[in-house]
Amino acid sequence: MLRQGLYVVRGLYRDGLKLIRLAGQQSFNRAHLPASYCHQPIGVRALTMSSWPFSSKPRDYSLPNESWSPEMQKLYDHYNALCEVEEEGEKKRGAWWRLPSYNRTLKYATGGRCLSKLLQAKARLFTRNIEEPGAGFEYVVFLNKPEKSCVCVFQAGHLLEGPPGHVHGGAIATMIDSVTGTLATYLSGPVMTANLNMNYRSPIPLGSVVLVHCALEKVEGRKTFISCRVTSSDRAKLHTDATGLFLTINVGHLFGA
Ligand SMILES: CCCCCCCCCC(=O)SCCNC(=O)CCNC(=O)[C@H](O)C(C)(C)COP(=O)(O)OP(=O)(O)OC[C@H]1O[C@@H](n2cnc3c(N)ncnc32)[C@H](O)[C@@H]1OP(=O)(O)O
Numbered sequence: 001m002l003r004q005g006l007y008v009v010r011g012l013y014r015d016g017l018k019l020i021r022l023a024g025q026q027s028f029n030r031a032h033l034p035a036s037y038c039h040q041p042i043g044v045r046a047l048t049m050s051s052w053p054f055s056s057k058p059r060d061y062s063l064p065n066e067s068w069s070p071e072m073q074k075l076y077d078h079y080n081a082l083c084e085v086e087e088e089g090e091k092k093r094g095a096w097w098r099l100p101s102y103n104r105t106l107k108y109a110t111g112g113r114c115l116s117k118l119l120q121a122k123a124r125l126f127t128r129n130i131e132e133p134g135a136g137f138e139y140v141v142f143l144n145k146p147e148k149s150c151v152c153v154f155q156a157g158h159l160l161e162g163p164p165g166h167v168h169g170g171a172i173a174t175m176i177d178s179v180t181g182t183l184a185t186y187l188s189g190p191v192m193t194a195n196l197n198m199n200y201r202s203p204i205p206l207g208s209v210v211l212v213h214c215a216l217e218k219v220e221g222r223k224t225f226i227s228c229r230v231t232s233s234d235r236a237k238l239h240t241d242a243t244g245l246f247l248t249i250n251v252g253h254l255f256g257a
Pocket residue numbers: 105177178179181182185191192193194195223245247249253
């Protein structure tokens with residue numbers, strides 16, 4: 001226990017020194033940031049900013065890999081192109097933002113590195129813990145902040161089987177929780193899922209690519225209501241529709257406060 005405490009204090013001290021050193025060097029300008037950081041929205045920066053002052057650059061799981069089908073790649077290219085628009089010959093940010101995705105949220109959140117060692121160091125984000133590319137959840141989320149909506153391009157791997165040849169209902173619910181939760185987080189700050197309602201309308205074949213569309217319905221005090229539709233990639237077929245209720249929490253809630 002004492003050794004663990006010393007370890008955390010040493011980590012905090014080191015991280016603090018690095019931040020002070022960087023601040024002293026006026027390193028907090030865009031030129032010193034990784035390119036990926038400069039292409040992230042403010043909300044994402046707040047969550048991922050601490051990744052760059054530290055030694056390791058986490059793997060971004062939402063970038064294309066060799067397991068992506070041509071259809072997945074095409075949809076990625078489509079939405080990625082909307083992230084940048086050309087105005088008067090100049091490239092500017094569009095309404096859409098590709099959200100980076102790591103296998104441990106806490107570790108890469110500001111100040112979370114040491115805390116993540118103390119809290120279940122071996123923990124990994126459920127949707128990002130299958131290392132083999134294409135075997136589990138392959139997905140990327142694009143956020144449209146002005147429209148308060150997002151779309152996720154999701155390719156379901158062979159380890160997500162439920163009914164033979166088709167995706168498990170729990171895996172579909174996982175994606176819906178993750179994507180609606182992501183939108184609620186970006187709109188309302190730290191939240192937890194209080195309620196999810198799902199209607200499974202048609203099965204999703206394993207290996208296929210689907211779209212998970214989410215939109216804000218309303219915010220009432222601490223409550224954020226999100227609607228969700230999972231469709232085929234051409235939007236013609238409805239696979240699942242859902243609603244989610246998210247409650248804003250104090251981060252202390254996660255520590256039993
Ligand atoms: C960028 C990274 C993004 C990552 C996205 C990942 C998304 C994944 C999200 C999750 O999976 S979170 C994990 C699953 N969720 C949980 O484990 C939550 C467990 N439940 C709780 O911790 C608490 O019940 C909760 C924080 C949701 C609410 O407790 P509170 O004490 O804060 O609220 P309270 O019970 O006082 O209720 C506040 C209001 O909400 C209402 N409410 C609470 N739960 C409800 C419910 N289930 N259905 C309907 N209404 C509900 C409640 O009636 C009340 O309404 P009024 O203010 O109008 O009276």
